[in-house]
Amino acid sequence: MKTQKISEAVVRRLPIYLRFLNDLAMKNIMTVSSQDLGQKLDLNPAQIRKDLAYFGEFGKKGIGYDVAYLIEKIRQILKLDRHISVALVGAGNLGRALCNYNTYLRNDMKIVAVFDAMPSKAGETINNLTVQPMQEMKATLSQLGVRIGIITVPAMEAQNVANQFVSCGIEAILNFAPVVIKVPPEVRVHHADFTTELQSLAYYLD
Template identity: 75%
Template structure:
């Protein structure tokens, strides 16, 4: 049986960086780009860029570089952004509202389609044309809308309970903004976005 190549997290996390820059090139009608140019603009080693992309196929041509539109299409396919991915968000506070209003979600196939909150004061309100639903509706909404990713923007003491609800509803991945490490089954992918930790680590590098 042919073994499946294991792609490191670091490689996967660099792909959206390449995609963002390629999209900018496309907006400026740039047709081709070399790994050297990509490396200079992104402050990355061109050899690393070539190696990252080579995990998924041969996309470049020697002496020419990469066709920008073709590479955009291929990276979107690799990241599964060529299909609709429904996202649910729990926590309709300031951060949750900001994420719902973030226009990047409106321009892509990955969109927040449902928002939930435990506060009676917030349930029934609208954020970017999305009604804030009660937590009791989460399970049925995840199933009805085929929601694959959940975002947690609640206080830390509520985060684990929300994660449990997402898992029970059948979610596949979670983006956690709460400053706490949540525990989920091994088949659930979790990425943490902790502003406090990032700011504190930045402080180390100050003069």
């Protein structure tokens, strides 16, 4: 693995490759070409080859990529070869919905703790997880070794939750609240906001 700066666009495509490769593996398909991948994922084959080549030579000329081997490699690249613990703050509808993806995330990632600022929510159960009050966050996160945080609270509270995550040593945040949150540069934030997504779609209506 070279020490070159990999663009965000590349990193965002890797999980998409991985997901499709897993599908192929389930169908007992052993080998796949960049051509196949590109067609199924609506991407340029050259782009797929280039993306993968940033990290090593995973294919065989004239043959394509070995599905199982490529899965293994992408999981390594994305650090999904170890278990990663995730915490979620905001036990509302969206938070509950996301907790149900735990099964989908297989072994690699799992939401292992849920918090909510409303004392009345504490003690509720979501998918085998007990909602905890915010005061317990620091202790719980360090005990469980949580590295990624998810924010599903209302916009007004999001920055505050982000600050708490940061002070607990969280390394990356996925923010669903409809507001831009600020964190120190060493913490990675992705915004996943349903409302802006929907509004940008409207632009493309005739």
